[in-house]
Amino acid sequence: MPTTITAVRVFDGTDLIAATAVRVDGDRIAAVGGPEIASPGDLVVDGRWGTLLPGLIDAHVHLLPGALEQALVFGVTTVVDQFSKPDLVAALRRRAGADPALADLRSATVGATAPGGHPSMMYAPIPYATGPDQAAAFVSARAAEGADHLKVISDLGADTPFPNPTLDPATIAALAAAAHDRGLRVVAHATTRAAARAVVAAGVDGLEHVPTEGPLDEPFVALAAARGVTLTPTLATIRASWAATAGRGWPRTPTSPRSSASPGALA
Secondary structure (H helix, E strand, O other), X not given: OOEEEEOOEEXXXXXXXXXXXXXXXXXXXXXXXXXXXXXXXXXXXXXXXXXXXXXXXXXXXXXXXXXXXXXXHOOEEEEEEOOOOHHHHHHHHHHHHHOOOOOEEEEOOOOEOOOOOOOHHHHOOOOOOOOHHHHXXXXXXXXXXXXXXXXXXXXXXOOOOXXXXXXXXXXXXXXXXXXXXXXXXXXXXXXXXXXXXHHHHHOOOEEEOOOOOOOOOHHHHHHHHHOOOEEEOOHHHHHHHHHHHOOOOOOOEOOEOOOOOOOOOOO
């Protein structure tokens, strides 16, 4: 049934506009204006004290049970999954396509990381790309799974007591080139300044997370902006990770003499 929402503020993504009513027919906005846009037979909803705005996009999630239902409750109509098993992604896509109560889903499926690297401890077993010569096959497999983009993991320069293996810049460059050949964007998990610089030099299109050790320098920011590199800062996750360890140094072990506070795991 077509629905007209009246007496509501309308935000178009940039500004509040003069319209006070929106008519929706099926999955399309049919008209925007005043109360006169309602047609006979419409369900008319009094939107007084409310505001209509475009659906929000959460650009960095990891799929958990109920994630798509919960997103929509908070006005997030699209989520971008940054690392999940392909069978879970496929199952949720089928549900989202048939259920209007679920947010839309975009996914990288399995990201590219070094064997034993982050976050393989949470998702193993997973496929790996161990060198530039394996990049094309890795990207081809992700495309066959229906990946909307490629994610690569770089922990270069991460100062933790238990360093993870990480992809080398040459492999990341090969992965980025192979993804671009297939029309896929490439985003990189990079939580240090060294990693951010390395992955941008390797040709990625977006950075996930901000560096945990401090701000990026202005020349690098200008270079990234000139190349059109996007940033998904995940500030809430960064803050939560630091809060979990603030004031509590890493425990000393025979293989880890350092004890300065370090961020928790970020995907």
